[in-house]
Amino acid sequence: xxxxxxxxxxxxxxxxxxxxPVFQAVCVSGEEADCGADSGDQEDEExxxxxxxxxxxxxxxxxxxxxxxxxxxxxAGAWQ
Numbered sequence: 001x002x003x004x005x006x007x008x009x010x011x012x013x014x015x016x017x018x019x020x021p022v023f024q025a026v027c028v029s030g031e032e033a034d035c036g037a038d039s040g041d042q043e044d045e046e047x048x049x050x051x052x053x054x055x056x057x058x059x060x061x062x063x064x065x066x067x068x069x070x071x072x073x074x075x076a077g078a079w080q
Contacts (some may be wrong), residue, residue, distance in 0.1 A: 029061030
């Protein structure tokens with residue numbers, strides 16, 4: 001029988017200073033299924049709010065899943 005040897009590695013996560021965060025919302029209004037309308041990436045929270053307000057105005061939908069997205073860098077560290 002062959003025995004396996006496992007090694008672990010540390011990883012570090014840091015913000016990507018070259019990338020700007022983006023904001024996104026998806027409409028989750030609907031009784032049997034979510035609407036699914038997607039704002040796509042918005043440059044700031046004001047633009048995201050404007051998109052949601054316009055979607056609510058046009059459809060009457062009031063429920064969204066919203067998130068700020070940031071970019072990060074993952075660097076492999078030493079083997080343990």
